[in-house]
Amino acid sequence: MINDASVIQPNIDKRTSIASHLGFKILAPVVVGFIFLIIWQMTCVLMDVPTYLVPTPTVIAVQLFQDAPLLLGSLGATLKITLLAFLCATILGVAIALLFVQSPLIEASLFPYAILLQVTPIVAIAPLIIIWVKNMTAALVLCAMLVALFPIISNTILGLRSVNPGLTNLFRINRASRWQTLVRLRIPSALPYFFGGLRISSGLSLIGAVVAEFVAGTGGSGAGLAYQILQAGFQLNIPRLFAALLLITLTGIVLFGITDWIARIFLRGWHESQL
Structure with a gap:
C-alpha cells in the first residue's frame, strides 16, 4: 500500500x-x-x-512625479500603438507561418521578402509609410508591426517544423488528415517556439512604436513618449527626458513579463522549459 x-x-x-x-x-x-x-x-x-548632463535618480523620480499627468498620458498613446501593432503582428505572423508550412512553394517564393522586411531599417521606410497612409494612428501601427512581425513568423515556422519524426509517422500510419496533424501535433509542438517569438516581438513592438513616433514627430494631445523625449531634448529638460526613458524601459519589462506569464500558463506541466 x-x-x-x-x-x-x-x-x-x-x-x-x-x-x-x-x-x-x-x-x-x-x-x-x-x-x-x-x-x-x-x-x-x-x-x-550637472543635472543638465546626467541627473541623479532622485531628481528623475521627482521629475517623474511632477510630470506624471503629462508623461502617463503620452505613455497611454505609445502603449496604444504598441499593443495594436503587437496584436496585428501576432495574428499576421501566425497566419503567414501556417501558410508557409502548408505550401513549400509559397514559402520559397515569399520568405526572402519577410527577411527583407527584417533587415530594412524602419527609420528608412517609416517616412514613406507615413506619407502613403493618411491615418496617423494606422501608419504608426503599421511601422511598429513591421518591426515585430519577423520573429513571430520565423519562430512559429521553426516550431511547426520541429516535430518528433516518430509522432509524425504515428499520425501517418493512423491516416490522420493534414488538418488533424496540424491541430493535434504541429501546433502543440510549435507553442514553445511561438511564445519565444512572442517575447521578442513584444519588445520590438514598443521599439517600433517609439521609432515611428520619432519619425512622425506627432504632438498635441495624442503625443507619445517619443515626442516628449524630443521636446525635453530641445528644452534641455534632461530629467524629464530620463523620466520618459524610464517609462519606456519599465513598459518593455512589463510586456516581456506578461508574455512570459502567458507562456507559463500554456506550457506549465508538460514542456521541459517550464518544469
Missing part, C-alpha cells in the same frame, strides 16, 4: 522549490538594480555632475 504522505511530500517540495526559484529570479535583479542606483546617485553627487 502506498503511503499518501510519500506522494504529497514530493509535490510540496517541488512547489516550495519553484516558489523559491521565482523569488530568487525577482529578488536578484531588484538587488542589482538597487545597487546600480546607489552607485549612480553617489557618483553624480561626489563628482558634482
